[in-house]
Amino acid sequence: MAGLRENTSGQLIILSGFVLCISLVTLAVLVNQAMITGFHSSNAVLEFPKQQIRDITSQTRESCQSMTGLALALNQSNNQGIESNYHSLFSQYKQQMAILYAGHGEEVTLSLSKMNLTSIGTNASTGGTVWVNITYNNGMTYYASEPEIIEVEP
Amino acid sequence: MDDKAQLQTLEGLGAALLITMTVVIITQSATVITPQHEMMLDVQLEQMAYDILTLLDVAPSYVMGANLTECVAGWDMNQAAIKHNSLPYLDRELSVLLPGFLYNVDMSYVRNGSLVTKNAILNGYPTEDAVVARRTVMLTNSTVTKAKGAWSIASDELQMVEVRLTVWQV
Numbered sequence: 001m002a003g004l005r006e007n008t009s010g011q012l013i014i015l016s017g018f019v020l021c022i023s024l025v026t027l028a029v030l031v032n033q034a035m036i037t038g039f040h041s042s043n044a045v046l047e048f049p050k051q052q053i054r055d056i057t058s059q060t061r062e063s064c065q066s067m068t069g070l071a072l073a074l075n076q077s078n079n080q081g082i083e084s085n086y087h088s089l090f091s092q093y094k095q096q097m098a099i100l101y102a103g104h105g106e107e108v109t110l111s112l113s114k115m116n117l118t119s120i121g122t123n124a125s126t127g128g129t130v131w132v133n134i135t136y137n138n139g140m141t142y143y144a145s146e147p148e149i150i151e152v153e154p
Numbered sequence: 155m156d157d158k159a160q161l162q163t164l165e166g167l168g169a170a171l172l173i174t175m176t177v178v179i180i181t182q183s184a185t186v187i188t189p190q191h192e193m194m195l196d197v198q199l200e201q202m203a204y205d206i207l208t209l210l211d212v213a214p215s216y217v218m219g220a221n222l223t224e225c226v227a228g229w230d231m232n233q234a235a236i237k238h239n240s241l242p243y244l245d246r247e248l249s250v251l252l253p254g255f256l257y258n259v260d261m262s263y264v265r266n267g268s269l270v271t272k273n274a275i276l277n278g279y280p281t282e283d284a285v286v287a288r289r290t291v292m293l294t295n296s297t298v299t300k301a302k303g304a305w306s307i308a309s310d311e312l313q314m315v316e317v318r319l320t321v322w323q324v
Contacts, residue, residue, distance in 0.1 A: 042193035
């Protein structure tokens with residue numbers, strides 16, 4: 001034991017052993033951190049409801065366009081104004097969308113804030129504009145587009 | 155010239171070579187699936203499912219035959235069973251776009267204020283890593299009449315239908 005204590009050769013080998021050990025531990029920690037970072041970024045991509053938001057906005061734009069043609073056709077058959085028919089169709093649209101999205105735990109509210117359809121149906125029709133307020137909430141992500149301005153043509 | 159500790163130097167080189175070889179062999183021979191790899195696969199599959207629904211819906215009729223809205227408008231509204239689906243046209247299009255995958259298609263719609271969900275294409279029961287893509291389509295009296303579907307929609311009504319595509323790999 002006394003011999004071992006007095007033997008001071010090989011200090012550098014022991015030191016390099018320590019250095020190697022510390023570098024290995026540091027590398028292991030770094031690799032682990034990278035894995036955790038990757039996990040969280042992938043998880044965030046999966047959780048963010050970009051497809052739902054895209055579906056609501058694109059469907060609302062598409063439906064507003066179709067509703068214009070339908071409101072004009074109804075105006076010629078039921079003698080009600082285009083705007084009145086449009087309101088009735090939009091009311092059905094917003095109710096059904098709210099129920100469909102509530103079916104998977106998401107809240108969608110749509111409201112028609114303003115519309116300019118006066119030139120629709122006239123000979124000098126240049127199209128119209130509707131202003132729709134869209135909100136989406138799934139408990140973690142809240143999205144609002146107030147208003148979504150939609151150009152419509154019959 | 156100091157020629158001491160030659161053997162230790164060689165030993166050090168040998169150890170370094172051994173460690174490097176071991177790490178290379180392990181990383182080359184084994185495919186390590188970490189949780190984020192699995193999630194990335196889910197993200198890619200989900201994106202693909204959404205892209206397929208979008209493509210089917212926005213493609214003009216002369217490209218695809220009938221797009222998603224036309225397929226849904228022509229639905230006979232019968233509940234599907236395994237090997238007996240009620241949307242054969244959509245099934246054919248999906249089987250071309252999703253080779254090597256299994257999928258189900260459900261339809262959700264609102265009838266008298268309540269949500270109704272029916273299977274339209276049923277190929278089995280999804281596994282735990284299945285992904286779901288949804289797309290909403292709008293039906294009117296004219297689209298249904300044109301596609302000869304079984305929907306009952308008055309001329310002043312519209313019907314929103316959610317097409318739910320569940321995709322998984324076996």
